[in-house]
Amino acid sequence: MAKIKIATDWLAACAGCHMSLLDMDERLVQLLDKIEITSSPITDLKHPPRDGVTVGILTGTVNTTTHLEVARVMRERCQLLVSLGDCSVLGGVPLMRNQCNMEEALRRAYIETESTVEGIIPRSEELGKPIFARPLDQVVKVDVYLPGCPPSADAIHFVICELLEGRVPVLKNQNLKYD
């Protein structure tokens, strides 16, 4: 049987969710009998393949115009989209930024932080423009949600296995955490 293709990428994320994914340890190796991870932000191949994958996994908040594009591409190229982690599912920590003025937030982040010396706010044309931060499902349709900051390796393993079995995962007990 052909392997199920899975692609993953991140938006405004801290990488914690992908760390949790790696935390599956040997279970990840076992899973590789059944799945092929085509691309991820922590491998050489970053973008989901043009001919598509079965499952797409996105972490992080939709925070800039670039994220809008990443989310759109992933949605187009996958059959099932998994929103992984609090930032992606609920908006998470980056949502705090919505409560203040954008320029204020940029100044605080790039110039006023205690460890910064002669900071500048990056304004290159090539960079995405910051937008009102929001969870993933406000931008594209999401099929499966897995909140958690980060979700545990067990929860991620559970969701992937359920999908491989052709079931919609129902999160309960230790698999459902918001922190």
Add this chain to the structure above:
Amino acid sequence: MDKVVNIRINGRHIRARAGQTVMEAAKAAGIDIPSLCHHPAVKPIGACRICVVEIERQRGLQTACTFPVTEGMRVETESPKVVEERKFILEMLFSEGNHYCPFCESSGDCELQALAYRYGLDHWIYPNPGESKPMDGTREYFIMDHNRCILCRRCIRACSELAANNTLGVKFRGAKTVICADGGLPFGSSSCVSCGTCLQICPTGALIDRVSAYAGRESQVERTKSVCLFCSVGCGSEIITRAGRILRVEGEWEEHNNGVLCAKGRFQPFKEERLRIESPLVRKDGRLQPASWEEALDTLAQAIRKSPNKKVGAWTTCRTLNLTLSEFVAVFMGKVGANIGVLELTLARFKLPMGGALNDLLSADTILVTGADPLVDHPVIGYHIKRACMNGGRLIIVSDNHNSMKRFAAQTFPLNEMGKAVKMCQESAMPVVLYGEETPPDQAEKLVALQKKAHFIPLFPESNGFHAKALGLRANFSPGQMETVYLLLEDTTLSEEKIKQARGAKFLAVHATFHSPLTEVADVVLPALLWYEHEGSLYNLEGKKVAVRQAVSLAEGLIPENEVLTQLAARL
């Protein structure tokens, strides 16, 4: 006896009591109906709707916390319709304010979060507009974050029903609604008395204790049921600790204080800045120097032996526990034959009845307060009196001094008109008399006329005053005429006047928790325990024996006061 009502919950036959709500009947039968705005200590108002249940022949779903049981009622608490409705209510709650768990102080202990887990909310359906409400950090001890508030109004009810302070309410309408103090003042400049009952009852992270915030979740802390030692009310409390460190104190809901504490017992102990005495000190070459317990006790025993019995004086604070008090009497009166007494007044002059309870206040129609200012010195009694007044009780104050309860009083008499107040009590059905030290004995005698009719609550100045009085100890402080003086202070401080008197003694031993001007002039200093380190019992002003429990293990070098006294006795 209450009438039995037969109902069915989820098909199970349950015998409930008439007058119970569906929630109460279900709880008694071990059936869990979720609740958010409801708390057993305050009146149900059905504000949050999370407890909705299906009741046969009722239109729509009904809130279990407010709906009374009736004969033959059939209730479904987790039917698909109910579950769907509860999820919808949760979705609505999450759609307003800041309910992101990862950076919330209450995550892990939050009742809203627990319900979202219970009903499997893996994402939110309604977008959150992300509008921010201001935070209020104007209070000294705790912070209000309106963004975490779900407007359940538990705090408002705790403030009015339990603390009877009526500070809290709501302002604005719809999505802009916020909890406010006195119609819109910053909390810190409002009529709030910082009793902290709202903080304790809040189901989410909207109210945050400054000291214990982020210091430990419920699953990481230990709770020790104890008694507050900061006045004679002896409020039931829980001391919350983590790894031997005290985090905060909460009121015990099931005790006579109904979960309420006051700022003195809940917050102020955490503001302690005095320097702790960590080991015994003995004066050598004119200087106080650290010493072993053996050396310190030997020095003290020697001084006691050298002085004639009549020239030895020993005084203790009434804040000590029962065993220490009895040991104190046994050692200094029994063994040494010294002059003994207490440092605070014990209502020893009064031959009035005792034994009235805080609960008697709540059902009283007339409350007579004389010679005391409960709101200042026994705040939880003050709150109970205000509660009684709100329920139609009549407060009579007999006093010549300023009294902070005056504005709640129906009548105020000067002390020499005690007779009029007594007459008003005689004419009422359920009077309660509270008396303090400032009542002159001749006026107090007039209260004897009420002894068959009224409940009497003695307002002892210090926590174990009841026991000190029972032991016959009197406030006969006269160290100046003594050669050797032993003072057991615990964590109390002596007035400058008393310190001056104490300096008159030839040999002074001070057994105290903190360094003070008095310990500086002492010849022997013995370290005493703090309120959360004691293990034992005391008699509260109701005359009830209550258990004081040790919440953390003792630091090396600390010995409980009663053991110190036993060790001293062995040397005499």
